[in-house]
């Protein structure tokens with residue numbers, strides 16, 4: 710593995726499992742100092758164990774707590790003395806009904822975690838990011854790009870993240886900060902594992918018509934690392950589907 714991120718420091722939210730864990734470990738393996746944030750103590754500690762040999766610090770925090778983003782960034786700055794990359798990955802899923810099935814509390818919760826926390830984490834991190842060279846990677850979703858049944862809060866939160874990516878680039882791109890998003894398709898993580906293996910409707914609607922089948926967290930982590938690299942220096946304000954061909958096709962295999 711290259712050491713292209715030696716001397717750089719990153720915050721990764723939602724790093725206790727799935728895509729966040731894979732991304733934190735990927736950045737660390739390429740030399741970055743990583744400040745890993747999550748709610749889940751044991752699983753976050755396990756991520757740190759897996760990063761053995763790297764400069765890896767953890768913090769328990771709920772990113773949806775309004776005071777948390779400033780505290781997270783301050784703690785990362787104290788730990789590493791610099792901040793180069795912010796990976797806004799923490800999020801919750803939200804299927805189970807349409808707009809008429811969605812209560813205010815459920816709506817507010819998913820917007821708080823999946824969208825408002827992304828805004829606040831970005832606001833807290835931006836003053837510290839180097840110009841040029843700072844990188845922000847948001848994790849959006851294919852469900853923020855097309856209409857799909859159920860989960861209006863999830864869809865709206867992820868579409869909001871996609872548009873925040875473009876808007877923030879209009880404000881900060883000229884300063885040399887790359888802000889992009891990844892829109893994963895079906896990735897096998899603790900969030901989706903049950904649906905992938907047990908939900909016949911999800912298998913039919915999502916997996917069967919993904920030409921390349923189910924993806925793995927490393928498929929997203931590799932793209933996140935690329936977006937943090939200087940090879941992606943001229944990519945800005947993009948929402949990049951990493952979905953095995955789900956969005957770009959109307960794939961329906963003949964049995």
Ligand code: NAP
Nearest residue numbers: 723725727728748771772799800850893895896898899900
């Ligand atoms: P995951 O396995 O559930 O990992 C997400 C991590 O974030 C979990 O450890 C989760 O803890 C944590 N988290 C949730 N809310 C938090 C909060 N308020 N503060 C701090 N940490 C919090 O999910 P994943 O599949 O890796 O998802 C990562 C991101 O990718 C999410 O934004 C998700 O929407 C997006 N995404 C995933 C897929 C997919 O197919 N997996 C597809 C498109 C987009 P808890 O488990 O306690 O909630």
